Amino acid sequence: MADPSPPPKPQGEIVIRAIAMPADTNSNGDIFGGWIVSQMDLGGAVLARSIAESRVVTVAIEAMSFVAPVNVGDTVTCYARLQGVGRTSMKVEMEVWTHHYSDGTERRVTHGIFTYVAIDEHGRPHPVRRPG
Numbered sequence: 001m002a003d004p005s006p007p008p009k010p011q012g013e014i015v016i017r018a019i020a021m022p023a024d025t026n027s028n029g030d031i032f033g034g035w036i037v038s039q040m041d042l043g044g045a046v047l048a049r050s051i052a053e054s055r056v057v058t059v060a061i062e063a064m065s066f067v068a069p070v071n072v073g074d075t076v077t078c079y080a081r082l083q084g085v086g087r088t089s090m091k092v093e094m095e096v097w098t099h100h101y102s103d104g105t106e107r108r109v110t111h112g113i114f115t116y117v118a119i120d121e122h123g124r125p126h127p128v129r130r131p132g
Contacts (some may be wrong), residue, residue, distance in 0.1 A: 010079045014077055040094045090128060
């Protein structure tokens with residue numbers, strides 16, 4: 001399925017980069033969607049933790065769309081951009097772009113919105129710290 005209006009370049013900051021490996025494939029030989037979601041969740045948590053200045057937990061994933069397959073050997077880069085901050089939560093827009101190793105093409109393969117909640121040392125939600 002083609003992305004109806006892919007942005008011309010990635011939006012947000014790079015939060016994680018990995019090479020898609022054969023161990024991460026599904027039965028069709030494409031990179032397993034769950035592996036990609038895992039990379040997105042880890043990357044989004046990097047941004048959320050830096051904003052909250054504490055531990056965070058993922059509480060929701062919404063508006064997830066896979067628009068192109070990822071191939072073994074592709075460099076997978078996750079970009080994160082803060083969409084909004086609530087009292088204890090943060091919404092983070094995630095985009096995943098690939099760089100195909102053999103021909104150098106870059107394309108957006110998925111995007112979604114992840115919600116994280118800031119938690120204290122006891123696992124209880126606490127207000128997100130805001131700059132003074």
